Amino acid sequence: MMIKTKPTNSNFKSILSLTNRLFFVFLLLPTVTIIHSFPVPKLERRVMDHAGILSEATKNQLEASLKQFETETSNQIAVYTTPSLHDEVIEDVAIQIFDEWKLGQKSKNNGILLLIAPNERKLRIEVGRGLEGALTDIQAKQIIRNEITPSFKAKDMDGGVTAGVNAIMAAIRGEYAPSEDDVNTSGNDSDEVSSGIVGGIATFFSLFVAGFGGLVVTIIGILFLYPLLVFIFGGTFALIIAIALFFLVIFLKRIFGLGQGGGGSGGYYDGGGWSSGSDSWSSGSSDSWSGGGGDSGGGGSSGDW
Known part of the structure; x- marks a missing residue:
């Protein structure tokens, strides 16, 4: 009995680990595209x-x-x-x-x-x-x-x-x-807040759901949480945070044995990183305007009409 149980449990963990890695790749590829795909034009004037x-x-x-x-x-x-x-x-x-x-x-x-x-x-x-x-x-x-x-x-x-x-x-x-x-007042931000609350609750609840079902609940929770993350941090950073949150949930489930009906087993976390470079430019116009070497990071706001 013991000999038959261990391979089954090991195979299930291998499948779950492979699923986790495929999900990470699935999220990472759009992020790389987001960072590099927009055709930024050369500056000609202010x-x-x-x-x-x-x-x-x-x-x-x-x-x-x-x-x-x-x-x-x-x-x-x-x-x-x-x-x-x-x-x-x-x-x-x-x-x-x-x-x-x-x-x-x-x-x-x-x-x-x-x-x-x-x-x-x-x-x-x-x-x-x-x-x-x-x-x-x-x-x-x-x-x-x-x-x-x-x-x-x-x-x-x-x-x-x-x-x-x-x-x-x-x-x-x-x-x-x-x-x-x-x-x-929050205006139209209430939808993002409501979705974020639902997503946060679902993500937390997924810690206590066993097996593949817990993985599905985690993904659903993060998808509901994502609009609020975009509103707060912007699209790129929101996606990075969503990826980190997903792996944090998996890490906690493995370390503490949450949602597994028994003692936890050790796990590991493979992280990845990426960076984007940018070239300096100078204006070709008679005004001879050029960037001074600054960068973003101060926030801002978006809207539509």
Whole structure:
């Protein structure tokens, strides 16, 4: 009896271990694609209207305002409209563009990117690490909601972008503050919070479900939790956290024998890492504008209309 039981248990653990590894590969491959697939264009000017939504007069006026603002403060603000996000989440696209363009001074990381995708009706304000105190996530959210999207809904793209850029500069100067309503209300964020709570409960419950069923419950729980992670951390970091959470659950189940109906057995964790490089660029225009070597990491906010 004992001789027959051990091989069966060992085979089951081997299948479970193989399933875990395949699930990790399944999650890792989209992450690599997200980091590298978007075709980041070469910078030509401070306002890059590749989607063709702005008038020439508006582009010239914004160029002059942003140039003067950079001269006065050293903060670099770029506006980019893209005809397509190429099926990627806008948070990941914004980070790729920001870091490859190296917005902001290297010692200050004081860059801002306003990214607009009119075909998907989405936009993002991405903030450099050095400006996260001057332009908070709440302020960025308010600028999108109160200054930009009302004009976009009225099909006034020139007015929306101009109002957004002016509000961003005002916030950095300390002249734009969120209202009490913006601080105390969650608006459309309730769906992400509700989904995250359900996902968190399901993920915790999966610790006590045995065998393959526990693995399925873990995956379902993380899928429900994922929208909240994206809202808080952005797409790329949310996926990394989801992967780490999955392996944490498997690790705890093995170490403490949770959901196995008996004593736990030792396990192991094979981690993987990846990195993305970015090339510096310089403008080929007569303005001779170039990134100062800064990077993202200061947060921001996304929206749609």
